[in-house]
Amino acid sequence: MIKRISAGLLALALTTSCVSSKVYKDLENKYADLKKENRSLADQNTSLEQERNQLDLKSKDLQAQLDKLKAERDKLSTEYAAAQNSLNTLKTSYAALEKNSSDALDSNMKKNRELLAQLEAKEKALAAEQERLNKLRSELQDRSQRVDELEGMIAAQDASLKRLKETLSKALNSFEGKGLTVEQKNGKVYVSMENKLLFDSGSWTVGKEGRRAVTEVAKVLAENPEIAVLIEGHTDNVPYNGGGQITDNWDLSTKRATAIVTIIKENKGVDPKNLTAAGRGEFAPIAGNDTAEGRSKNRRIEIILTPKLDEISKMLNEI
Structure with a gap:
């Protein structure tokens, strides 16, 4: 845009033989001002882009942690299902052995108690991981909202500064x-x-x-x-x-x-x-x-x- 304006001004200056050096210099100054403003806007855009990139990196890190916790939760769920199957198998064995031998019954009861204790521990671990996962998800949502609010505030401030400059230029x-x-x-x-x-x-x-x-x-x-x-x-x-x-x-x-x-x-x-x-x-x-x-x-x-x-x-x- 600045180049087109500059070319127009230069063409006007070259094709009009009665243009004074003062008018020509004024045109050059206006062109310089436009170039400064263009560089300023580019610098601000670069600064805001860097801030957004940093916030994106934080968001990606939180997403990676969330994915890791989901994987751990799924592993615990698989182990829980396997333990449940083992328990069902032991219950069946318990019913059969109960008819034949009290010793075998005692042995199976002990194994069942151990298995039940293991199952209870797995359930507690799974519940703890689920709670941690919910907390991390909430934190991620909160940070994403704050990033959106921050971007809105920065954009509003930039617009306010632009209006202030335009008001001063007019005054x-x-x-x-x-x-x-x-x-x-x-x-x-x-x-x-x-x-x-x-x-x-x-x-x-x-x-x-x-x-x-x-x-x-x-x-x-x-x-x-x-x-x-x-x-x-x-x-x-x-x-x-x-x-x-x-x-x-x-x-x-x-x-x-x-x-x-x-x-x-x-x-x-x-x-x-x-x-x-x-x-x-x-x-x-x-x-x-x-x-x-x-x-x-x-x-x-x-x-x-x-x-x-x-x-x-x-x-x-x-x-």
Whole structure:
């Protein structure tokens, strides 16, 4: 699908002589975004497939144990039937010998008692194995049900994250091409804002346009109270030399992250307990710092939205 879109965009760009380089670059960026989203979905699909494979292995192991117990039960049933036949034979012999000899009668009675004792032991063993088999069958059914519930929860969460990304993309549509991106990857939604949209150089005061973008994010967060929000500040590797209240890039990135948190908290629908501010300095770049364009991409704020996984983690521990 991405290849067809890319080919269409490229054909349009080549056949239209009046297309500007900015429009062409926008098309390239859209293509790159589509490729990132495709890789993200593929990674999530691989992760879910691995979890399902592990659960399938557990289910197969339980089925093997069940089959083994059935075989043992069938063996005991066969032995029980053979013992029953022997008992019937002894009873017949007992009836015949009773007419001839008291000694023979005593001997047969002793054998009968021994056989009856053996038969009783076999019956108890068979009952115990049957109980164990029933317990294992119940456990297998319970685990299968939990696997189905877990798969449903994971699918619902993935759909919820997709809706959250679409909502954010729609709310921030007016900032497209201004250093703001929204993407879903690794089970999270990332809103990345380059500093050119938010701050002046060396400053942690959010500008008018940047404040408007952050306010739109806060509106979406207010409608999703079950989302944990991590706000990360990032810089390039150029040492900070502004002096004053700032000591270095790490300090600057932390103050910028805190400034974003302050704006989000202005929306009373957002629970402050869900917010975390962190400064990463220059230590988590997404591009090379050897070019002006790369340094510009590294100077950014990332708002990372993570669903709360308490229920899924609890269910995984119970399986």
